[in-house]
Each structure stands twice: as structure tokens, then as C-alpha cells.
Amino acid sequence: QVQLVESGGGLVQPGGSLRLSCAASGFTLDYYNIAWFRQAPGKEREGLACFSRLDDRTHVADSVKDRFSISRDNAKNTVDLQMNNLIPEDTAVYYCAANEHYGPCYLNVPHKYWGEGTQVTVSS
Numbered sequence: 473q474v475q476l477v478e479s480g481g482g483l484v485q486p487g488g489s490l491r492l493s494c495a496a497s498g499f500t501l502d503y504y505n506i507a508w509f510r511q512a513p514g515k516e517r518e519g520l521a522c523f524s525r526l527d528d529r530t531h532v533a534d535s536v537k538d539r540f541s542i543s544r545d546n547a548k549n550t551v552d553l554q555m556n557n558l559i560p561e562d563t564a565v566y567y568c569a570a571n572e573h574y575g576p577c578y579l580n581v582p583h584k585y586w587g588e589g590t591q592v593t594v595s596s
Contacts, residue, residue, distance in 0.1 A: 476495070485595070489554070493552050505523065505571050542554075565592075567587055568587045569585060
């Protein structure tokens with residue numbers, strides 16, 4: 473059974489950093505493009521960043537590219553989202569998702585597998 477599990481969320485003060493991890497259970501991330509999304513209460517889901525299994529290239533949304541980055545940790549079989557200089561508007565549930573596309577990663581395409589999300593709250 474394919475499962476994605478997010479971790480690393482929590483409460484952080486404005487200006488702080490968090491590193492979220494997306495771990496795979498039941499499969500290896502080698503076979504999937506992985507993306508991170510978030511959804512704040514009352515708002516649409518927003519694509520943040522993705523990682524291509526084809527060539528390890530990444531894409532980060534313009535809205536967060538100055539503060540967020542995505543990377544893969546092969547030793548831990550995770551795809552991590554590093555978030556710096558967090559602001560209250562970053563408060564949301566953060567999800568990782570996977571699709572089987574073999575090529576560049578995209579945020580505006582369907583993703584077959586989703587984790588249950590991890591809450592990030594930015595507040596003083």
C-alpha cells in the first residue's frame with residue numbers, strides 16, 4: 473500500500489524556520505515526482521514546490537521561492553521542504569503528494585497519492 477507521511481510541522485514564531493519531511497511507505501520515491509502543497513482555512517490549495525525523479529530538478533512557486541526550497545534525502549528516502557523566514561500567512565496544513573510522471577515536475581497536474589498533512593502555525 474502506497475502511503476505518504478508528512479512530519480516536521482508545529483508552532484514557530486515569525487521569522488523562524490521549519491523543515492518538513494515527506495516519507496514514503498510501501499514504495500520508493502525513486503518512481504515518483506513529489507510535490508508539496510498547503511491549504512489554509514478558507515483558502516484554495518496552493519502548490520509550493522516539486523521534485524522531479526527524472527533529473528532531480530526542482531521547481532518552487534514564485535510566491536515562496538525566496539524562502540522555501542525542496543530537496544531529496546536519499547538516505548532517509550524523504551523529500552524535504554525547507555521553509556525559512558516564516559510569516560503568519562504561512563499558517564496552513566502542508567501536504568506532500570506523488571505522481572508517476574517521468575519527466576519534469578509540475579504543481580498544476582493531478583497527483584495520485586497524498587499524505588494526511590502536517591499543521592504549520594506561525595504565530596508569536
